Amino acid sequence: MAAVLTRDIVKKFNEVAAVDGISLRVPDGEFMVLLGPSGCGKTTFLRIICGLEQQTSGDLLIGGNIVNEIPPRARGVAMMFQSYGLYPHYTVRNNIAFPLRTQRVPREEIAKKVEWASQLLGIDHLLDRRPRQLSGGERQRVALARALVREPTALLLDEPLSNLDAKLRTSARQEIRNFQQRVGLTTIYVTHDQVEAMGMGDRIAVIDHGRVRQVGTPPEIYENPADLFVATFVGAPPMNIVSRNGGGYLGFRPENFLPRDMIEDGGATEFSFRVDRSEYLGSERIVYGVMEGFDSKQPITAKLPPAHVAEDSIRPGEWHPFAVKNSALRHFDTSGNRTTSH
Amino acid sequence: MSAIAEPVVKPTSRFHFIFDRRAVLETVLIAPAIIYVLLLVGLPLLLAIYYSLSAYTIYDPTWKFVGLANFKQILQNPTFLDTLRNTFVFTFGSQLLGLVLGKFGAFLLLQPFPGRKIVRALIILPFAVPVALATIAWQWMFDSLYSVINWTMIAAGILTREEAPNWLGNPYLAMLCIIIINAWRFFPFAIVIFLAGITAVPQDVIDAATVDGAGFWRRNYQIILPMILPIMAIGLIFGIVFTFTDLSIVFLLTMGGPGGATSVLGFAGFQTGIVSGDVAHGAAISLFMLPVLLVVVIFMLRFIRRREI
Amino acid sequence: MPRPAARALRETGFYFGVAFFVILAAFPFYWMVITAFKQNSDLYDVTNIPFWFNEPPTLEHIKYLFEETLFARWLLNSLIIGLCVTAITLVTAVPAGYSLARMTSRKGEALGITIFLTYLVPPTLLFLPLSRIIAELGLQNSMWALVLVYPTFTIPFCSWLLMGFFKALPIEIEEAAIVDGCSLFGAFIKMAIPLSIPAILTVVIFTFTLTLQEFVYALTFVSSSDQKPITLGVTTDLIRGDVFFWGEIMAGALIAAIPVAIAYNLFLDRFIAGITGGAVK
Ligand SMILES: Nc1ncnc2c1ncn2[C@@H]1O[C@H](COP(=O)(O)OP(=O)(O)O)[C@@H](O)[C@H]1O
Ligand SMILES: [Mg+2]
Numbered sequence: 059m060a061a062v063l064t065r066d067i068v069k070k071f072n073e074v075a076a077v078d079g080i081s082l083r084v085p086d087g088e089f090m091v092l093l094g095p096s097g098c099g100k101t102t103f104l105r106i107i108c109g110l111e112q113q114t115s116g117d118l119l120i121g122g123n124i125v126n127e128i129p130p131r132a133r134g135v136a137m138m139f140q141s142y143g144l145y146p147h148y149t150v151r152n153n154i155a156f157p158l159r160t161q162r163v164p165r166e167e168i169a170k171k172v173e174w175a176s177q178l179l180g181i182d183h184l185l186d187r188r189p190r191q192l193s194g195g196e197r198q199r200v201a202l203a204r205a206l207v208r209e210p211t212a213l214l215l216d217e218p219l220s221n222l223d224a225k226l227r228t229s230a231r232q233e234i235r236n237f238q239q240r241v242g243l244t245t246i247y248v249t250h251d252q253v254e255a256m257g258m259g260d261r262i263a264v265i266d267h268g269r270v271r272q273v274g275t276p277p278e279i280y281e282n283p284a285d286l287f288v289a290t291f292v293g294a295p296p297m298n299i300v301s302r303n304g305g306g307y308l309g310f311r312p313e314n315f316l317p318r319d320m321i322e323d324g325g326a327t328e329f330s331f332r333v334d335r336s337e338y339l340g341s342e343r344i345v346y347g348v349m350e351g352f353d354s355k356q357p358i359t360a361k362l363p364p365a366h367v368a369e370d371s372i373r374p375g376e377w378h379p380f381a382v383k384n385s386a387l388r389h390f391d392t393s394g395n396r397t398t399s400h
Numbered sequence: 401m402s403a404i405a406e407p408v409v410k411p412t413s414r415f416h417f418i419f420d421r422r423a424v425l426e427t428v429l430i431a432p433a434i435i436y437v438l439l440l441v442g443l444p445l446l447l448a449i450y451y452s453l454s455a456y457t458i459y460d461p462t463w464k465f466v467g468l469a470n471f472k473q474i475l476q477n478p479t480f481l482d483t484l485r486n487t488f489v490f491t492f493g494s495q496l497l498g499l500v501l502g503k504f505g506a507f508l509l510l511q512p513f514p515g516r517k518i519v520r521a522l523i524i525l526p527f528a529v530p531v532a533l534a535t536i537a538w539q540w541m542f543d544s545l546y547s548v549i550n551w552t553m554i555a556a557g558i559l560t561r562e563e564a565p566n567w568l569g570n571p572y573l574a575m576l577c578i579i580i581i582n583a584w585r586f587f588p589f590a591i592v593i594f595l596a597g598i599t600a601v602p603q604d605v606i607d608a609a610t611v612d613g614a615g616f617w618r619r620n621y622q623i624i625l626p627m628i629l630p631i632m633a634i635g636l637i638f639g640i641v642f643t644f645t646d647l648s649i650v651f652l653l654t655m656g657g658p659g660g661a662t663s664v665l666g667f668a669g670f671q672t673g674i675v676s677g678d679v680a681h682g683a684a685i686s687l688f689m690l691p692v693l694l695v696v697v698i699f700m701l702r703f704i705r706r707r708e709i
Numbered sequence: 710m711p712r713p714a715a716r717a718l719r720e721t722g723f724y725f726g727v728a729f730f731v732i733l734a735a736f737p738f739y740w741m742v743i744t745a746f747k748q749n750s751d752l753y754d755v756t757n758i759p760f761w762f763n764e765p766p767t768l769e770h771i772k773y774l775f776e777e778t779l780f781a782r783w784l785l786n787s788l789i790i791g792l793c794v795t796a797i798t799l800v801t802a803v804p805a806g807y808s809l810a811r812m813t814s815r816k817g818e819a820l821g822i823t824i825f826l827t828y829l830v831p832p833t834l835l836f837l838p839l840s841r842i843i844a845e846l847g848l849q850n851s852m853w854a855l856v857l858v859y860p861t862f863t864i865p866f867c868s869w870l871l872m873g874f875f876k877a878l879p880i881e882i883e884e885a886a887i888v889d890g891c892s893l894f895g896a897f898i899k900m901a902i903p904l905s906i907p908a909i910l911t912v913v914i915f916t917f918t919l920t921l922q923e924f925v926y927a928l929t930f931v932s933s934s935d936q937k938p939i940t941l942g943v944t945t946d947l948i949r950g951d952v953f954f955w956g957e958i959m960a961g962a963l964i965a966a967i968p969v970a971i972a973y974n975l976f977l978d979r980f981i982a983g984i985t986g987g988a989v990k
Contacts, residue, residue, distance in 0.1 A: 419892060419893060419894050422811075422893060425894060426808040426811065429805065429808035430805045430809065430820070432800070432801040432805070433802060433804070433805035433824065433864050433865075434805070436861070437827050440839070440842075440860075440861045441827045443842075444838035444839050444842065445830065445835065447837075447838035448834060448835065448837060448838045501730075501733075508726050513724075519727060521974045522731050522734055522735045523730055524734075524973060524974055524977060526734050526737075527973070528918075528969055528973030529738070529966040530921055530922040530940045530965065532924040532940045532941070532943075533940055533943065533944065533966050534966075535944070536943070536944045536958055537738070537959065537962060538737060540958070541740060545755070546752075546753065546755065546759075546955075548740060551759055584737075587734075588734060592977060592981050596978075596981045638829075641829050642831070645831030645832070645833045645834065647924075647928075648924040652944055665833070666831070666833035669837070670836070670925075670928075670929070673836075673837045674836065674837070679837050679841070682837050683838070686833055687834070689831065689833065689834055690834065693830070696829070697826055697829065700826070701822065
């Protein structure tokens, strides 16, 4: 296992930059999630790391060595593809053994390692089947076993859960995380799903238009978004952003935007909020509306706790006093970057 | 840990392998095919052009350049003009007949009915069987004495034995014969091409048209036909190219006769260039195919380009 | 709702149409079969009804073919030519088709179209220069000339056909293999080739049938009887002076045609997909 480091990686397709200068440090054993909307260059970046694409410029270091010119097979990186890329003409056993065979590992050792990997993922009863005889979840485990078996320098996963149905996804998320922690493998996990990112990552790198917008732990990303893009991309519903008089923007999370009387005293800012519409979601109520004296492109949202759901005190069409704790207010300058002091 | 990172440390030189570059590997993989085709299609094509501009015969292999003299001589020869006309009559006559037969055949084969698979297999036969063998069977059917076609017509009382036509001995009938054989050979191809096109039209498009009130003919000519036009064009290109340049049917059936009535470009080129050994004039005759081929090629290239938009 | 009478009429018309096409397409082959097994006395008697056997069928024509003519030799020649051409075609067209399919640039597409277009260059345009080239190589009047020349149309055709098949192969499988330690070439050998065995089989069949169908080059380059492939032998060698041995000719044609007809019927759909190059997709 090894750390992965990229220095200002750029990849252009016909003069259009898909990856536009990504510098990222993934320490040994970390689970790093790359989060970004579809088309932002996540897949391209992963493919550069494993060597399937050659970067236009920039350096890639694995385990401290520059590997720019090294072909994929010598990088020792494993990748799990979105649709798994299992070898249809091989049995599960041979699928898992394949990476070892290419490295001319002795036969007995291959058998041992295949057994180890398949037990780790609980697929040892499937070894003689072919990929098309497996369910989606089983395929995913086979792909993981195949990626693991040769103890790669790093594991790359490209939206590995997107082919699973919603139920399986939750358990698969858990499983991947568990075994990654057990093996301590440097992992780069690509997704456009912020729930996956928040739930799994040691750290998250938020990417947009081929650039890293912010790198941080999930709480850092959520609490202290570096700019408006991160603020509005992470969180559902996203952070409310309003223009501030005198330039710049003010941001606050919907769950921090509460009726005035719900906030204990001590440093809160009051707003007058008119509710236009509300959605009852069982565990919470989301209300949409406008704030007096502030411009916003999106409707302002507030996420109200269950206590308020029953009371039904927030009626549409009326102005209500709302407030946000000062500690929960985030300030952004005119170009969208967060200003720390205020 | 370090043992695993190890492969990354050493291999820079060992793994730095030229075939790991996609462009290099792609070139290497395609090179044999390209070289083969360049040497045995490209080079001969250039040679053919050169021969046609030279005075080359197998008895006097010279590279003497004579410009367009061969072409001038050929064009002044009335027999050649007949050959050129025959080639066009043969090509378009048989393609038209083949298309009509193909369209009707496809229409029939589109309906489900018991035994359709077997019927399809039988209808494919003319296209599947080597054209030379099929032609020889037709020759036997057109035999001056034992023609089964004549026998049937006589037996049916349409003709008397004295009126029975000599199919391959009459200039017009001989042309008709080669047209029929070629149309017969290509109509199964037209059928499959039609079928491939029609089955590729998404059923929901047809359904949508039906819902929108399009009747049978409108569906056929305003929805389906435009959609299968590309595939039909490709089929037609094949038909035209291989008919326009054909030699086997004429060679086996009529030898260009009677009296040159069925002589076509391919046959004339063969007679002049190979049989008589006048390579220069033979090449010049064959080269008259090139303009037609070029038109077809340009048509196809434009066509494929349009498809991508 | 059409009335029952109208429906019956339509159905009758339909089956008449089908019958017409079947007779049109298959009668010449029926005629081959009948002729091949008829006794000569039956064959050449115009007072007999020609459509069936008026005297008991006979194997004498087939016997004659194998015993008194070079028919067996022609069969063997065709087999050798077919096998050699297939080998040459596979070795060149499989890599070429793969390369064309995986080339990402527009150059690859242009190259693919060019290769395919060479398939349309007709033998009657090339036979004169090719016969000189063959003479230079000392292959005149030998079936090896055909082994050399036939790949000029099988390679373009099969490269095109294979390009389509390789394009349909998910590239992820090869990429997984590359990341798992294969070289690019290794991924081609270990993944792309085993996964396209059906396509390669199609190519084998079509190469073989294309060589069996070819007539013009064979006619041009081979004149000694013992070097002829079967189509040429049957159509040109069984005629003594002006006398056609129809029974033998039809028997020979039948034997040569049967395998090709079967192969075509089995692989027709792939063939059509190949030449139309997915034009309707
Ligand atoms: N091979 C390629 N050729 C041209 N453009 C590409 C290629 N691969 C990706 N792109 C473009 O690069 C951008 C990033 O793509 P990708 O890395 O797949 O995004 P993501 O995985 O984040 O959805 C997209 O706009 C895509 O169209
Ligand atoms: Mg992606």
